[in-house]
Amino acid sequence: MESHQGEVQAGAGISVKAVELVVALCLLAGAIVVIWSNYSIGAGWVPDGPEAGYFPMRVGIIVLVCSVLVGVQALHAGGKTVFATWQQLRQVGVILVPLTVYVGLIGLLGIYVASSVFMVGFMVWVGKSGWLKAALIGVGINVLLFWIFEIQFRVPLPKGPLEAALGY
Template identity: 50%
Template sequence: MNPSDTPAEAERESSPTVITIRNAEILVAITLAVVSLVTIWSNYQLGAGWSSYGPDAGYFPLRLGVVILLASIVVLVHAIRDNDQTPFLEIAQARLVAVILVPLVIFVFAIAYLGIYVASIIFIAAFMLFLGKFPWWKAASVSIILMLVFFFVFEIQFKVPLPKGPIENWLGF
């Protein structure tokens, strides 16, 4: 540890590893291989040949799936062979990601119950309050005004129906 390091840098240096580069590469390679196999199979069933009119609907996606499958096999072989145990993600880094990811997941699920506008007001205000350290009245006014502008633009002007919750239904929208 360097004496000029900040406490956050010192914590990162001593933070245990969640996943190594080797394990991350293996996980990504296997995930891509499974996705490519599903792509290959579904496009084979769809029709991946050449007809009198040209290529069938699954012709190009099947070949793309084969290329991705081959690339994922190469990545898997290199990951196993290289055995790189360098940290890919440490606990301190995972906490920083979780600060954003957990509220984002909650926001996505809240849209189904509260509608996009109310869920967005809560999401924006919470980030302004807890991460931005803004006063509550600024967080409330910015998030509400922003969503009112979005409501006007999307619902009134463009006539794009976005998911609505009980408040919008109560107001007749």
């Protein structure tokens, strides 16, 4: 439901203010880590020039200041503008959740098996394809990619137990 000004009705999703505050907090946390770690390795100026953490620490300080400014600006913003509706966020989740699982599986199963699982699952779940068609395409493409990268170009990609069992 949209108002006459083109804004989505409040409560229909996550607000711009909430997103800006989350981004500001994430940037603040990252800046603190950068500042702390570079201070630990040396961020000063010595007789022969800057220490290893000199410039990265300054960048961390700039990011920290900017994150505080974004947070303050977000806190003072009075609008109830919606950043994304819950339906839009669900659509993002349809991609983001399987992709996150896929990335996690690469370390366990290797990139080829994980990619096959991802493709088959995505084709069946989102694309509503049949299992056989999805399995043939998912496995076939990854066998082809294995042949191209591992055998032809000799580019080693992350492998799992299946490739190890096959001697790769």
